[in-house]
Amino acid sequence: MKKIIPQFKKTKSERLVSISYLKEEEGVFIYYHFANKTPKFREIKIEIGNEKEVESIISIHPNAAILEGEVTEMYGIKFPGNPYSGKRIFLEEK
Amino acid sequence: MHKTCLFPIGPQHPSLKEPLFLKLYVEGTTVKDAVFDLGYAHRGVEEKLEGKQVDTALHAVQRTCGICSQCHTMAFLRTVEGFAGVEIPDRVALQRVIVAELERIHSHMLWAGVMMHELGLDTLFMYFMREREKVLDVFDELTGNRVHHSSDLIGTSKRTFSEENLEFVLTTIDSIKENLVRYRKTVNSHDVIRDRCIGKGVITKKDAQTFGLVGPVARACNINNDVRVTSPYMGYKMLKLKSIMRKEGDAQARTLVRLDEVFASMDLLRQACNQIPRKSKVPKYPVKRIAQGYGAGASEAPRGENFHFIKVVNGKTARVKLRTPTLANLVMFPEAVKGADITDVPVIVMSLDPCISCMERVAVVKDGKTEIWTSHELFRGEKKC
Numbered sequence: 001m002k003k004i005i006p007q008f009k010k011t012k013s014e015r016l017v018s019i020s021y022l023k024e025e026e027g028v029f030i031y032y033h034f035a036n037k038t039p040k041f042r043e044i045k046i047e048i049g050n051e052k053e054v055e056s057i058i059s060i061h062p063n064a065a066i067l068e069g070e071v072t073e074m075y076g077i078k079f080p081g082n083p084y085s086g087k088r089i090f091l092e093e094k
Numbered sequence: 095m096h097k098t099c100l101f102p103i104g105p106q107h108p109s110l111k112e113p114l115f116l117k118l119y120v121e122g123t124t125v126k127d128a129v130f131d132l133g134y135a136h137r138g139v140e141e142k143l144e145g146k147q148v149d150t151a152l153h154a155v156q157r158t159c160g161i162c163s164q165c166h167t168m169a170f171l172r173t174v175e176g177f178a179g180v181e182i183p184d185r186v187a188l189q190r191v192i193v194a195e196l197e198r199i200h201s202h203m204l205w206a207g208v209m210m211h212e213l214g215l216d217t218l219f220m221y222f223m224r225e226r227e228k229v230l231d232v233f234d235e236l237t238g239n240r241v242h243h244s245s246d247l248i249g250t251s252k253r254t255f256s257e258e259n260l261e262f263v264l265t266t267i268d269s270i271k272e273n274l275v276r277y278r279k280t281v282n283s284h285d286v287i288r289d290r291c292i293g294k295g296v297i298t299k300k301d302a303q304t305f306g307l308v309g310p311v312a313r314a315c316n317i318n319n320d321v322r323v324t325s326p327y328m329g330y331k332m333l334k335l336k337s338i339m340r341k342e343g344d345a346q347a348r349t350l351v352r353l354d355e356v357f358a359s360m361d362l363l364r365q366a367c368n369q370i371p372r373k374s375k376v377p378k379y380p381v382k383r384i385a386q387g388y389g390a391g392a393s394e395a396p397r398g399e400n401f402h403f404i405k406v407v408n409g410k411t412a413r414v415k416l417r418t419p420t421l422a423n424l425v426m427f428p429e430a431v432k433g434a435d436i437t438d439v440p441v442i443v444m445s446l447d448p449c450i451s452c453m454e455r456v457a458v459v460k461d462g463k464t465e466i467w468t469s470h471e472l473f474r475g476e477k478k479c
Contacts, residue, residue, distance in 0.1 A: 015306045015319070017392075018417040020403050031403065033390050039325035041390045063306040066425050089132055
């Protein structure tokens with residue numbers, strides 16, 4: 001499992017806006033976007049490589065629950081500890 | 095001692111305007127837990143946006159939602175024009191704001207009408223819808239489209255609003271305002287509305303902060319995250335705006351925030367119409383090709399912050415991620431109805447103003463097969479079988 005929590009400790013005062021999965025030529029990334037008092041969004045880009053499990057950040061940002069759940073549903077990346085990880089949100093059950 | 099049982103509402107139900115399945119776990123008439131089942135309005139917008147030229151993607155992105163079409167356009171253009179370094183003239187910036195603020199008025203009036211219907215006040219529903227119809231006529235006059243306005247291109251707009259157009263905007267909002275003042279007074283003083291809204295579906299400021307709520311739902315909890323104020327964009331940089339805030343955090347506060355925002359939007363429209371440079375015209379040719387770049391941007395939709403993350407590679411969109419305001423507020427839905435009486439659930443859910451078609455925009459690949467849509471099919475919005 002990809003450990004990412006230490007990189008997010010300083011984001012506690014910011015608002016998590018979005019989590020986006022993106023497969024690029026350089027590798028597979030998850031983008032976390034945060035809003036703070038500045039007009040621009042701050043992004044944290046995590047390279048996950050071939051990892052299929054990434055540490056959940058709901059302990060720092062509870063609203064990550066649905067955003068991570070969406071990544072799980074669409075791209076199969078699991079976030080252990082997230083109640084929505086593995087649950088269906090949008091798509092039909094197989 | 096009551097036994098907990100499942101009480102289903104939806105996916106098709108007279109109290110819901112869009113398909114949503116509410117699974118309420120009730121003891122007697124008290125809601126103990128709630129689960130929201132989605133996926134009934136799913137169209138796979140994000141997937142259809144991949145691999146498109148940027149100007150083609152713009153056509154699709156503004157059809158994500160029928161209520162806040164312009165706000166998707168603005169978030170998309172703000173992001174793309176931002177990383178491509180495209181400057182827009184003041185006229186274009188203000189024209190976009192005019193359409194966006196008209197959209198906010200029509201969205202809030204549609205919501206107010208439906209909310210009154212949920213409360214059993216169908217006369218008010220008809221009054222609100224009658225006024226909203228006038229706004230749709232303005233859209234027709236300005237853009238030629240009543241619902242999906244499709245009035246903007248990269249770096250420009252499709253047409254220059256004439257003096258008569260701007261006059262029509264101003265006379266229409268004056269006529270709406272006259273009636274809306276009376277409706278707002280009724281909403282704030284009517285016993286039925288007060289009894290069914292005050293103290294119902296309370297969200298605390300702390301919860302709103304913790305769960306990152308957006309839009310009027312957050313502003314009814316005294317949190318100002320209005321993108322137009324915190325991060326002004328396009329024509330909003332030239333206008334004076336004060337966010338409408340309340341402290342109560344209940345269904346009544348959310349109702350009044352939205353109604354007061356209609357008056358604020360009218361004020362913005364007046365400012366925009368007066369400041370628009372009269373002698374200028376919109377640029378004749380849009381920016382056709384954007385080779386590459388990536389960025390994130392947001393616009394303030396009627397329901398709150400509408401976030402777009404876009405990556406363009408070799409002139410085509412590699413990824414367009416849309417985080418709509420309803421998705422940001424969704425995490426709070428079960429919490430808002432917990433402990434409520436079952437009869438209050440439709441009112442509480444409606445006070446959160448969910449836009450299901452906006453929210454259910456994620457990618458879908460059925461049975462491992464990817465659907466390929468041609469540009470022509472995308473423009474027409476249908477696929478040949």
